[in-house]
Amino acid sequence: MRSHESHAVVLGTRDMGESDLLVELLSRDTGRIVGVAKAAKKSKRRFVNTFDLGHLIRVKYYLPRGRELFLIEDASLINPHGRLAGDLPSMAYTALVIELVRELFPETERSTDLFETTALILSILNERGARQDLLWLFVLRILKISGIVPLFSACVRCRSRQADAADRFFVPDAGGVVCGPCITPRDRTIELSCGTVTALSAATDIPIERLARIALTPASLSQTRDCLLSFIDHQLGKRMRSVDFIERYIS
Ligand SMILES: [Zn+2]
Structure with a gap:
């Protein structure tokens, strides 16, 4: 059970039972992964705002033997991208980037290029607002990485x-x-x-x-x-x- 510590972009979350959170990440180390953050819904202190959409985080996780879901041990914010959820166009462009990544790259397919490119376009959309021209230029690059x-x-x-x-x-x-x-x-x-x-x-x-x-x-x-x-x-x-x-x- 190898433990990873990696930068990652938050692609989405879903409630899992009463207290856990299912988190989808694009990590630099292991590509797109889905993991469980135990008690993330209850313990606000532990993961406060960390798993908001598009945030750049540092995360520690491992894949328990015989399981399909990773277990997230620890996570902290590196770069909050709060503006991505601030208006409708930014949210929609972020959703497009994330959907494209999901469609083109299977889980755990590692690509540093994909991580860097995705993190950069989300950071640009966060800083400069919903720029459709930049969105499409980055879409072209994500296509290129997929081959x-x-x-x-x-x-x-x-x-x-x-x-x-x-x-x-x-x-x-x-x-x-x-x-x-x-x-x-x-x-x-x-x-x-x-x-x-x-x-x-x-x-x-x-x-x-x-x-x-x-x-x-x-x-x-x-x-x-x-x-x-x-x-x-x-x-x-x-x-x-x-x-x-x-x-x-x-x-
Ligand atoms: Zn020709």
Whole structure:
């Protein structure tokens, strides 16, 4: 029974019986885990506000022999992200990040990249408010870490890289950008501007600390969102609930 001590992001909680709390975390050490915090509902002193949504915490836990649920021995706050629950758009964007992580990464699949990227976007949403442009750029990076990422830097069919080509379309089923000559009449397409293609090619590869410097025009933001949403719909074979909520109530 190896005990872990790790940084983690709180993905959600659920009551478990009278006094325990079921906590879902994205940990740096062991990926996404679900653990029990014993007496967390009764002993306010022990875990006060620690398990609020999106908070960055330090947590000590282990997997008891023969069990599926981890046992959380201790937890403390490193960085409270209280503003994530402060308004509807922030809550909805946080929910989208969390749902995407759940959909793409199985429990206990370890990825330091995923932890760093998720912690950073939640921290940015907390500090800067509900920035939809940054949300989508980070969604692109979470897709990349999962290994299922749309290609923007070249045509997926002929691999031509002419970034200044006039006709570039996004074809969700093809997995990325398709140039004018490669488009067939049967393709479902989203038209992309040159600026969007350039921005998203860069956003796929630059260090995540520099993502926040990419500026998307309103038109590029709308194209980015359409591309990534249709790509995710196609990959998952369904629409995520958080996306449905955003479309209905936020924009
Ligand atoms: Zn082509």
